[in-house]
Structure formats: structure tokens, C-alpha cells
Amino acid sequence: MRPVIGLPTYHRWTRGRPDTRVLEMRTAYCQAVSMAGGTPLLMPLLEDAAAIERLYGLLDGLLLCGGGDVDATFYGQRDRGRLTLVNPARDRFEAALTRRALAEGMPLLGICRGIQVLNVAAGGTLIQDIPTECPGALAHGTSLALPPDHIAHSVTVAPASRLALALGLNDTAPAAAYTVPVNSRHHQSVAEVADGYVVTAVAPDGVIEAIERDGGGWVVGVQWHPENMAPANGAMASLFSTFIAACRS
Secondary structure, eight states: OOOEEEEEOEEEEETTEEEEEEEEOOHHHHHHHHHTTOEEEEEOOOOOHHHHHHHHTTOSEEEEOOOSOOOGGGGTOOOOSOOOSOOHHHHHHHHHHHHHHHHHTOOEEEETHHHHHHHHHTTOOEESOHHHHSTTOOOOBOOTTSOTTOOOEEEEEOTTSHHHHHTTOOTTSOGGGGEEEEOOBOSOEEOSOOTTEEEEEEOTTSOEEEEEESSSSOEEEESSOHHHHGGGOHHHHHHHHHHHHHHHO
């Protein structure tokens, strides 16, 4: 059977109608899950515990997607004036789902904002704004005018990690294969890594690009957007296929 993958949605205000909000989810995430053999289930942003419980009970895995910045108070800091599209209700919703999934061993894949939620939900912190806090850093916030699969930089993947294996990098892969080109659309990143996670990919400037659970279930977070690369990139398609396989087992 095709495993059911929960994708928490988020609110967006309708242009010209400040009193109207819609739920949003980029289709690329759904397509990547479906292409890999999963069934995407969009989860509305709710605070009704009974409704959340019913939805959660349908899931075999959880995919945390990209979007606005995490509220700095969730990791014990104040907003330094660089945060955008902050939605505390979404933060609470996704953090609660994440903590439960971690406690129960449900497979998780976090993408862009998703890796940040994985880290913050477990007690880690974030770099609020790479350009102002990391002098000399690469341009991680690629222009939205470029194609979504535009290669921005490379990341160095840790050998023998879950991420490496998911990308098809086994112990026979040459050293050069662990330098993986990725797209990039973010201005925040993991800072202090939460207990229970290890870093499994970094950019040339040292920015953390992937973390995963140190032992336990299949939990991987990446800072780039593999859903945009998967249709034409075998390694990124393999990442989703491996995630779906973990959800199926």
C-alpha cells in the first residue's frame, strides 16, 4: 500500500482581502511524494486537538515543508528585525506534530523551514539572518526569478549518513560524489544543533545544510529544496523514495 504522508499547510492572506485567508501548499511537495510512491495528505492548520488527533492517526510519515520564518521566541531569542512571514500558530502546530512523531518513531523529512522546525522542536536554535550574522557567507537566498531547481552552491555530505545513503551514496562512491550541487532559497539556518541530532551536510561557507536523528527512526532535514530538483535529478528523487520506503516499513 502507498503510505500516507502528512504535509502541514499554512495560512496565506488573499491579496486585496485582508479578512480572507486560504490554506497553501506548493504542488512540488505533493508531486515529489506521489512520484516516490506515497499519498500526500494536506493537513489544515488547526488548533482543535481532537481534529489533529484524527488526522495524525491517518499518517505513516510527516513532511515538514518550506515557508516563513520560525518565531524567534520559540528558541529563546528576540526578533532582531530580519524575520518575515512569522506565523506562531503554524510554529505551534508543526512543533507539536514533530515532537509526537519523534516520540513515536514516525519517519520525518524536513525541507528548508522544515529542517529548522525539526531543530527548534527538539531544543536547538537558528541563525536568524545569514547575510547579517555570517560575514562572508554565500548567497543562500537565490532570486525567485530564477528556476526553482537553479543550482546555487554545493554541500558536502557526511559519508555513511542516512542522507548519504538516501542520495544513493554508498561505501563504493568516490569522494567527489559527496560534494552535491543544490538549489537554495533561505536566509536562516540551524545554529545550535539540538540534542539527538547530528550534522550531515554543510555548505562551503560552513552553513549547516542537513541534520538527521542520531540513532532511532528515520529523521532527516535538509536546507535546500529537493522537491524542485527531484523530477530531473536522480539523487533527489532517491531521497524521497528512501523516505517513502521508511514510511512503508
